Amino acid sequence: MARYPSGVTIVTTRDHSGEWWGFTATSFCSASATPPLVLVCLAKTAECHPAFLTAESWTIHVLHAEQEELARRFGTRGADKFAGGHFVPNADGSPALSDSCTTIDCDASVRYDAGDHTILVGEVTDARMNESLPAVYFQRRFRSLQIP
Template structure:
């Protein structure tokens, strides 16, 4: 799968005690336009897995190149993911990264078993798009998104 380039997201919620919880994921995609649905997959072994089962309020942040260190922290088991002060709680108490390339406010639509992962399908409530390009993950490394369209692009 490392040969398939993908964007990088930070998925966040709050647990039943109001503590921020989150994980990094490249398994993110659009599911439906009407209603607007997206999906993200979380490992069942993730420390924050139960928080995403208990709370229906989520946020998805699409990372930009300035967030590589933050993405690495979110991808590290046992790391203090929210210790850097980059996140603030939104009106629902969900931690959000205000300078994300894209910030998606969402809520649970459905959860599915996906082997060693849980597939989280989210209904999109609001989207805030910044002007900075998203970062790509490709061949086990981060890459900048080239802004020059290819000939014949859709």
């Protein structure tokens, strides 16, 4: 799979006590146009797995190349993922990144067992974009798009 280029996202939510949780995901895609559904895959061993199993909503942030450190932090077990002040609470109190390429708010739709992962399917409730180009992960390295 290292030979397959993918975008880089972080996915965030809050649990029922209000604690923020998140993870880095390169397995993200559109699942349906009507209704608008997207999916991400989460390892069952992730510290945040229990929070996402019960979350009513989550937010997917498509990262740009300058956010490599953030992607690495969200992919590191035990790291203080929300350090640095880049996140603010959105309308439902979940953490939202202010400067991602694209921000997609989702209501939980379906969760599927997939071996050592859980597939989280969310119905898109809102999406915001800016002009920055997304990061690409290829051959275990972060890369930037070059558009002529």
